[in-house]
Amino acid sequence: MLIRTERSDDIEAVRQVHLAAFGGREDESRLADRIRGSAGLVPELSLVAERDGEIVGHMLISKAELVDGHAAEVTLVLAPIGVRPEAQGRGAGGALIEEGIRRAASLGYKLIFLIGHPSYYPRFGFKPAVGSGLVLMQFDVPDDVFMVRELAEGELDRLAAVRKEKYGELKYPQTFFA
Numbered sequence: 641m642l643i644r645t646e647r648s649d650d651i652e653a654v655r656q657v658h659l660a661a662f663g664g665r666e667d668e669s670r671l672a673d674r675i676r677g678s679a680g681l682v683p684e685l686s687l688v689a690e691r692d693g694e695i696v697g698h699m700l701i702s703k704a705e706l707v708d709g710h711a712a713e714v715t716l717v718l719a720p721i722g723v724r725p726e727a728q729g730r731g732a733g734g735a736l737i738e739e740g741i742r743r744a745a746s747l748g749y750k751l752i753f754l755i756g757h758p759s760y761y762p763r764f765g766f767k768p769a770v771g772s773g774l775v776l777m778q779f780d781v782p783d784d785v786f787m788v789r790e791l792a793e794g795e796l797d798r799l800a801a802v803r804k805e806k807y808g809e810l811k812y813p814q815t816f817f818a
């Protein structure tokens with residue numbers, strides 16, 4: 641299996657991956673299309689998983705903001721990720737996440753956030769963000785599904801030490817709500 645950067649001629653196959661992965665629901669394929677056309681896109685972090693010449697998975701990691709009072713810094717969010725149902729459980733999702741983490745770290749980013757299954761993402765180093773004084777106000781989700789992965793060791797402690805407000809807030813860009 642090959643993990644590589646998405647190309648423009650992959651886009652239709654990627655749409656079909658998300659449609660199949662999410663049971664025909666269009667929300668995730670549309671979200672991927674919107675992110676691709678937005679300022680939040682980091683082209684190297686739109687990854688496909690290819691097996692025998694066929695695209696079986698896709699994952700996007702794109703820009704969001706971490707807000708502390710009036711100050712905001714760029715951070716990353718992982719969404720969407722999907723693997724075709726017949727290809728699930730064979731490591732494509734894990735390989736996409738691991739390559740995304742590796743690339744994001746080498747690009748100099750410090751954190752990746754996501755909203756996801758608490759039984760799946762901890763194996764890749766994600767943990768609940770609330771424990772580090774970070775909150776998500778835009779979505780009403782249980783604390784354990786709002787997760788963060790440090791790319792630089794000690795980054796969450798460093799942020800907590802310099803924080804001016806009681807909590808830091810992750811803010812997804814408007815792209816996620818359009």
Ligand SMILES: CC(C)(COP(=O)(O)OP(=O)(O)OC[C@H]1O[C@@H](n2cnc3c(N)ncnc32)[C@H](O)[C@@H]1OP(=O)(O)O)[C@@H](O)C(=O)NCCC(=O)NCCS
Nearest residue numbers: 661721722723728729730731732733734755756757759760
């Ligand atoms: C989640 C997903 C991307 C994982 O991709 P994958 O290629 O199947 O993952 P891998 O083969 O690397 O890992 C398989 C593991 O993921 C687990 N897993 C898959 N879907 C899961 C889910 N919805 N909740 C919890 N665990 C899940 C499997 O149980 C398996 O765990 P095990 O190794 O302990 O048996 C894929 O299953 C998928 O596209 N699901 C539908 C869309 C979706 O839910 N996307 C994520 C939204 S948060």
